[in-house]
Amino acid sequence: MPAGSSAPAAPSPTGLLTEVLRAPLNRRAWREAAYLLITGLTGLTGAVLLLVLLALGFGFVLSLLGAVLGLLLTVAGLGLARAEGRLHRRLAATLLGERIPAPRAPGARADAGLFGRLDHRLRDVSGWRQVGYVLAKLPLSLVGLYAVQWWVIGLINLTAPVRWGLFGQGDGGGILLMTPLPAGGSPTAHSFTGTLLGIPMGLVTLLIAPWFTRAVALVDRRLMRALLGPGSLAQRVRDLEETRALAVDDSVALLRRVERDLHDGAQVRLVALALGLDMVKSKLADESTLDLDAVRRLVDGAHHNATEALTELRDLARGIHPPVLDEGLAHALETLTARAPVPVQLTVDVSERPSPAIESIAYFCTAELLTNVIKHSGAARATVSAVTRPDGTLRLQIGDDGHGGAEAGTGSGLTGLLQRVRTVDGTLEIRSPQGGPTMITVDLPPRA
Known part of the structure; x- marks a missing residue:
C-alpha cells in the first residue's frame, strides 16, 4: 500500500451483494430497528406531553393572571425535554453505540429564590436545544415507526403459507398479503399456492428494511449530536479544560522522569567519579606507598563512570528534544x-x-x-x-x-x-x- 494512500478499496459486486443479502441477519440492523421502535413510542409520547405543557405554559404567561403557573409549566416542559434527551442518549449508547456527552445540568445559587431559579432554568440554552430535539423527533418518530413496520410486514408475509395451513381461509376472505407501501393496496391469497407469493414479498421487504432503518437512524444520530450534546462553545471549553489537564499531567510526568533518570543514572555515575578521583588523590599524596597499578585502575574506573554519565545525559537530552530535529x-x-x-x-x-x-x-x-x-x-x-x-x-x-x-x-x-x-x-x-x-x-x- 502506498504511504500516502488511505482510502479503502471499493467493494466488489459480489461483496456488495453478500452484504445486501446478509443485512436482515445483521445484529446492527436489529438493534437499529429496536432503537427506532422504542424511541418512536417514547418520542411521540414525550413530544405530545411537551407540546401540551408548553402550550399551557405560554397561554398562562400571556394571560398575565397565571404568569407564575405558566412559568412553572414551561420549566416543567424543559425538565421533560431534558429527561427525554437523557433517555434517548442512553438508548443510543446501548443500541447504536452512539455515546453523546451530556450537557451540563442547570444550576442556580441556593439563595436565588423561586424567581431566580425560574429565570435561570428559562435561560438554560441546552434545555431549549433539547426541546428542539424532542419536537424535531416527532415527525422522525413517525418515519421510524413506519420503517419498523417494514420488518413486521416482511415477517408476516413469510408466514403466509404457515397461516394458511393452520387457519385456512379464516372467515372465507383468504389470507391477506400485506405491503408496506402507503398506496397500491394489498393482494389476497385464496389458495395455498397463492400464499407462496408472500415468501418473495416478505424477502424483498426484509432486504429493504435494514437500509430504511439505517437511514432513519443516521438522521437521528445527527440530530442527537447537534441538539442533545453540549453546545459547540461548551464542548470547546470542556475540550480545552481536558487538554490543559493532559498537558499539565504530561509535563509533570516528564519532569518526574527527568528527575528519576538523573537521580538513578547520571548522578550515581558522577558520585562514583568523585569518589574515584578522591581515592586517586589519596594514593598520589602518599608517595612512599604509591601503587601505580592501583592508581591506573582507579583512573580507568573514573574515566568509565564519566563516559557513562555523559552517555546517559546525552540520551536524556535526546528524549526531551532529539537533536536530529x-x-x-x-x-x-x-x-x-x-x-x-x-x-x-x-x-x-x-x-x-x-x-x-x-x-x-x-x-x-x-x-x-x-x-x-x-x-x-x-x-x-x-x-x-x-x-x-x-x-x-x-x-x-x-x-x-x-x-x-x-x-x-x-x-x-x-x-x-x-x-x-x-x-x-x-x-x-x-x-x-x-x-x-x-x-x-x-x-x-x-x-x-
Missing part, C-alpha cells in the same frame, strides 16, 4: 526509519515547516508507532507518510501489513499518544481490523 522533520524521519529493523517506505511532502512543538510530537508519535509495528504487529514491512494538507494540517500515516487488532488501551501506548496529540488539538484515527492491515492517521495543526 534541528535539521527538520524530513531528516529526522529519514534517520528514524533507517534505524528500523523492518523495511519502511517513507514519503515526506512538508511544504511549510511546523512549529518545534508540533515537530517534536510528530517525531515521537512516529517513533512510538514504529515501535508498536516492531513489537506487536508481526509485520514484514511498514509505511510512513508525512504530508502537509491544503489547510496546513500536518498528516502522519503509519501503516503495516501485520495481523491488525491494534486499539487504544491494550498496552500499545496508543492511549498516551492520543492524549499527547489532543493537547495541541490534533486527532488520532486507528484503522486496524483483525487480520490487518493497520493504518494509523495523526493530524496535527501547523502551530501549537
Whole structure:
C-alpha cells in the first residue's frame, strides 16, 4: 500500500451483494430497528406531553393572571425535554453505540429564590436545544415507526403459507398479503399456492428494511449530536479544560522522569567519579606507598563512570528534544526509519515547516508507532507518510501489513499518544481490523 494512500478499496459486486443479502441477519440492523421502535413510542409520547405543557405554559404567561403557573409549566416542559434527551442518549449508547456527552445540568445559587431559579432554568440554552430535539423527533418518530413496520410486514408475509395451513381461509376472505407501501393496496391469497407469493414479498421487504432503518437512524444520530450534546462553545471549553489537564499531567510526568533518570543514572555515575578521583588523590599524596597499578585502575574506573554519565545525559537530552530535529522533520524521519529493523517506505511532502512543538510530537508519535509495528504487529514491512494538507494540517500515516487488532488501551501506548496529540488539538484515527492491515492517521495543526 502506498504511504500516502488511505482510502479503502471499493467493494466488489459480489461483496456488495453478500452484504445486501446478509443485512436482515445483521445484529446492527436489529438493534437499529429496536432503537427506532422504542424511541418512536417514547418520542411521540414525550413530544405530545411537551407540546401540551408548553402550550399551557405560554397561554398562562400571556394571560398575565397565571404568569407564575405558566412559568412553572414551561420549566416543567424543559425538565421533560431534558429527561427525554437523557433517555434517548442512553438508548443510543446501548443500541447504536452512539455515546453523546451530556450537557451540563442547570444550576442556580441556593439563595436565588423561586424567581431566580425560574429565570435561570428559562435561560438554560441546552434545555431549549433539547426541546428542539424532542419536537424535531416527532415527525422522525413517525418515519421510524413506519420503517419498523417494514420488518413486521416482511415477517408476516413469510408466514403466509404457515397461516394458511393452520387457519385456512379464516372467515372465507383468504389470507391477506400485506405491503408496506402507503398506496397500491394489498393482494389476497385464496389458495395455498397463492400464499407462496408472500415468501418473495416478505424477502424483498426484509432486504429493504435494514437500509430504511439505517437511514432513519443516521438522521437521528445527527440530530442527537447537534441538539442533545453540549453546545459547540461548551464542548470547546470542556475540550480545552481536558487538554490543559493532559498537558499539565504530561509535563509533570516528564519532569518526574527527568528527575528519576538523573537521580538513578547520571548522578550515581558522577558520585562514583568523585569518589574515584578522591581515592586517586589519596594514593598520589602518599608517595612512599604509591601503587601505580592501583592508581591506573582507579583512573580507568573514573574515566568509565564519566563516559557513562555523559552517555546517559546525552540520551536524556535526546528524549526531551532529539537533536536530529534541528535539521527538520524530513531528516529526522529519514534517520528514524533507517534505524528500523523492518523495511519502511517513507514519503515526506512538508511544504511549510511546523512549529518545534508540533515537530517534536510528530517525531515521537512516529517513533512510538514504529515501535508498536516492531513489537506487536508481526509485520514484514511498514509505511510512513508525512504530508502537509491544503489547510496546513500536518498528516502522519503509519501503516503495516501485520495481523491488525491494534486499539487504544491494550498496552500499545496508543492511549498516551492520543492524549499527547489532543493537547495541541490534533486527532488520532486507528484503522486496524483483525487480520490487518493497520493504518494509523495523526493530524496535527501547523502551530501549537
